[in-house]
Amino acid sequence: MTTIVVGYVPKAEGRAALRRAAEEAKLRDAKLVVVNSHRGGRSFDSDEAAASDAALTEVREQLDSTGVPYEVRQLVRGLDPAEDLVAVAEQVHAEFIVIGLRRRSPVGKLILGSNAQRVLLDAPCPVLAVKAEDGED
Amino acid sequence: MTTIVVGYVPKAEGRAALRRAAEEAKLRDAKLVVVNSHRGGRSFDSDEAAASDAALTEVREQLDSTGVPYEVRQLVRGLDPAEDLVAVAEQVHAEFIVIGLRRRSPVGKLILGSNAQRVLLDAPCPVLAVKAEDGED
Numbered sequence: 001m002t003t004i005v006v007g008y009v010p011k012a013e014g015r016a017a018l019r020r021a022a023e024e025a026k027l028r029d030a031k032l033v034v035v036n037s038h039r040g041g042r043s044f045d046s047d048e049a050a051a052s053d054a055a056l057t058e059v060r061e062q063l064d065s066t067g068v069p070y071e072v073r074q075l076v077r078g079l080d081p082a083e084d085l086v087a088v089a090e091q092v093h094a095e096f097i098v099i100g101l102r103r104r105s106p107v108g109k110l111i112l113g114s115n116a117q118r119v120l121l122d123a124p125c126p127v128l129a130v131k132a133e134d135g136e137d
Numbered sequence: 138m139t140t141i142v143v144g145y146v147p148k149a150e151g152r153a154a155l156r157r158a159a160e161e162a163k164l165r166d167a168k169l170v171v172v173n174s175h176r177g178g179r180s181f182d183s184d185e186a187a188a189s190d191a192a193l194t195e196v197r198e199q200l201d202s203t204g205v206p207y208e209v210r211q212l213v214r215g216l217d218p219a220e221d222l223v224a225v226a227e228q229v230h231a232e233f234i235v236i237g238l239r240r241r242s243p244v245g246k247l248i249l250g251s252n253a254q255r256v257l258l259d260a261p262c263p264v265l266a267v268k269a270e271d272g273e274d
Contacts, residue, residue: 020263028164096265101257112257117249120238120257126157126267128233129257 001069002030002095007037007085007119008072010055012132013100018062020130021098025068032070033092034059037084040076082118089125096126138206139167139232144174144222144256145209147192149269150237155199157267158235162205169207170229171196174221177213219255226262233263 006021008014018034025032036055038048056072063070075084089097099119101112120127143158145151155171162169173192175185193209200207212221226234236256238249257264 112249112254116257120249120253120266123268126265128263128265130263131260 002028003033003092004030004096004098005033005035005085005089005092005094006098007081007100008034008055008059009036009081009100010051010058011100013102013130015058015062015100016130016132017098017100018059020128022063022066022068024096024098024128025070026066028095030068030095032063032068033088033094034063034070034072035081035085035088036072036074037079037081038074038076039080040078080115080118082115082122085119086122086124089123094125096128097123098128098130101129101131139165140170140229141167141233141235142170142172142222142226142229142231143235144218144237145171145192145196146173146218146237147188147195148237150239150267152195152199152237153267153269154235154237155196157265159200159203159205161233161235161265162207163203165232167205167232169200169205170225170231171200171207171209172218172222172225173209173211174216174218175211175213176217177215217252217255219252219259222256223259223261226260231262233265234260235265235267238266238268 004021004025006017008018021032059072073088085097097119099116101116141158141162143154145155158169196209210225222234234256236253238253
């Protein structure tokens with residue numbers, strides 16, 4: 001069974017990535033590895049931990065209805081999200097990685113964040129970049 | 138029938154993108170629109186035109202064996218490749234776009250080219266970024 005790795009954050013772009021990753025997994029009978037990455041250290045306080053638990057509940061709700069087999073890896077090991085994603089993709093020999101991009105806002109120009117750039121460049125496999133739908137928060 | 142749009146240049150990253158796009162099209166019974174973009178003007182001389190024809194022959198050879206329905210659009214209308222790709226994707230309501238990235242060389246750091254960045258940011262649909270295999274020219 002092939003594996004699709006998806007980077008998840010509890011924001012519109014993370015949900016868009018998760019939705020698309022689940023569709024792709026279903027299409028090719030793949031399983032999903034959902035990576036929720038935190039640097040940790042002093043910035044990972046109890047508020048963040050609670051928000052993170054809520055996010056994982058949201059992931060489960062979004063995925064349980066799809067029937068796609070999945071696992072969630074919550075990583076707190078001092079790495080940037082891009083490093084965590086690439087490392088997991090290498091470890092599980094991912095078919096591809098799905099990441100979410102922030103959509104251009106009405107007032108500001110969208111630029112490609114450093115994490116997205118690093119995943120695109122460092123990934124050992126293709127990367128599917130998905131934008132959040134208009135109107136999603 | 139859904140449509141996958143792929144940016145093609147006669148280089149390793151273009152061939153990698155085309156190969157992956159054909160696999161994805163087969164998987165979901167989609168058709169392919171292969172976009173080969175040239176700015177035109179004085180830079181599009183007869184040498185380039187000949188190279189471009191050779192490239193299209195190569196595309197046909199690579200795709201005819203797959204059984205995937207496809208069309209090749211060779212665009213010479215003064216636009217950057219990113220603009221052409223995004224415009225075609227909008228026009229055909231593409232399921233997604235496939236682009237090739239150059240792999241990091243042993244001596245130089247890979248950076249994300251401006252065309253790749255623009256496609257990722259401006260595309261009306263997800264973008265699958267594929268790297269050339271090691272050892273491909």
